[in-house]
Amino acid sequence: ATIRRTEPTAGSGDSARRFGTQRVLVEPDAASGVAVMKFKNPPVNSLSLELLTEFIISLEKLENDKTFRGVILTSDCPRVFSAGLDLTEMCGKNPAHYAEYWKAVQELWLRLYLSNLVLIAAINGACPAGGCLISLTCDYRILADNPKYLIGLNETLLGIVAPFWFKDTLVNTIGHRASEQALQLGLLFLPAEALQVGLVDQVVPEDQVLSTALSVMARWMAIPDHARQLTKNMMRKTTVDRLVKQRDADIQNFVSFISRDSIQKSLQMYLEKLKQKKG
């Protein structure tokens, strides 16, 4: 994917010069050092290999540009933050594809979880499974107060299992017992429940999600970068190292698990159910 620059919005000068790729829009504000990164992979921002790749490229570009210290992750698609991993990437394909796909999923999580940037999730839509994982890698989560916007790691509802590093990320956020129950039951939390269990940090009216994210960002960016980054690293490195030490084994584990006939059947059935839902 190539990074494309789009024309700055009228009267906005350089700081609003947007760039990005087909599926990831980046609205940088150099004056504040904050960029808003919007997923644009309609209809549901499913995390396809292309979106993952573009996401990693755009994140790396922002991390390498010292103008930016904070990034707000949000959705350009209505009603959905991200539907999680793209199910079509995990069924009906071949082991080589599964391995390539999973490597990209690992890569995105590794880069987000240890990012030196302040990352804030402005969750303006449904946030299941892989979408929830992305929000969990952030330093702070704001969820729109809409009962349709459920959030959680619901993998067991599909007959699959969240890998250990998904689990670790959830445990680091809401604790062991709450994670144990949420993962086994594949819980999707309503906004008020997500707030109560600590899955999100704030629940605000839908039209205040981005403005709230911008004001929270200002608070986090008031902390000296180096001290904050060292602290974040201290908190998260053990979790990250667990995957780094066994990335290839994790890929092989994924490929053999996802290739099982029973798992393929579960995923196909789940996809069918999603499509029937519309009928």
Ligand SMILES: CCCCCCCCCCCCC/C=C/C(=O)SCCNC(=O)CCNC(=O)[C@H](O)C(C)(C)COP(=O)(O)OP(=O)(O)OC[C@H]1O[C@@H](n2cnc3c(N)ncnc32)[C@H](O)[C@@H]1OP(=O)(O)O
């Ligand atoms: C311990 C030992 C073993 C360990 C082994 C570990 C190995 C690893 C195991 C496997 C990996 C686990 C990690 C997986 C993580 C995931 O993210 S799996 C994906 C889970 N996602 C979901 O369950 C969400 C499914 N989608 C929805 O619930 C809804 O779509 C929505 C997000 C709430 C939006 O609803 P709505 O606006 O009504 O849109 P829909 O009509 O439902 O969908 C529109 C079209 O999009 C398609 N679609 C939806 N979600 C996905 C998706 N995730 N991937 C691909 N496509 C998706 C949907 O089918 C519709 O398609 P069309 O009908 O063609 O329009």
